[in-house]
Amino acid sequence: MQQTFTLRKFTPKDLERVMYINRVCLPENYGDYFFLDLHNRFPETFIVAEENGEIVGYVMCRIEVGLSNFGFSGFIKKGHVVSIAVMPEHRRKGIGKALVTRAMEGMRLYNAKQCFLEVRLTNTPAISLYEKLGFKVTKTIHGYYSDGEDAYVMSREL
Ligand code: ACO
Ligand code: ZN
Secondary structure (H helix, E strand, O other): OOOOOEEEEOOHHHHHHHHHHHHHHOOOOOOHHHHHHHHHHOHHHOEEEEEOOEEEEEEEEEEEEEEOOOOOOOEEEEEEEEEEEEOHHHOOOOHHHHHHHHHHHHHHHOOOOEEEEEEEOOOHHHHHHHHHOOOEEEEEEOOOOOOOOOEEEEEEEO
């Protein structure tokens, strides 16, 4: 099938729409400052997907310094996918995969060596997407979410 969406970097004009998509798609919601701060610090990894001039998905990330999620190679820069969502009627068209792939390119520009994220153990669509992109479960965090659900940390090298 032909690709019908395009990717571009987030701009502050997109804030309301991205916050709307976040509220529709995920129980983890944030104030406007949270989104704008991630954009100010890491513009290369805050990406939106558009279809017919309308934003239908986003990914936003943070670059962190921490211990390697694989083995014992010490402190490194890691790209953390903080939040990703695609509007329900636009799913299974490759948008999520394209968003994460583009965010990982941005992470490399910041010299990140690994990429990781947290995901609910029951979130099969998201886990499948990350597995398809080469992520592996590297840790389980018990009670990570505010409703008590556990999270997998999934990671891959960049
Ligand atoms: N069931 C099984 N596998 C799936 C599913 C599903 N529902 N959705 C995606 N996949 C897998 C498939 O392997 C798919 O490839 P295929 O369609 O060729 O079989 C592959 O992932 C790529 O799928 P995309 O079409 O790129 O993913 P999509 O655009 O549908 O977005 C997303 C996936 C972002 C997880 C979407 O389902 C969504 O917005 N869900 C609600 C919000 C959410 O859960 N976000 C992730 C939370 S974790 C975090 O933010 C760090
Ligand atoms: Zn996280």
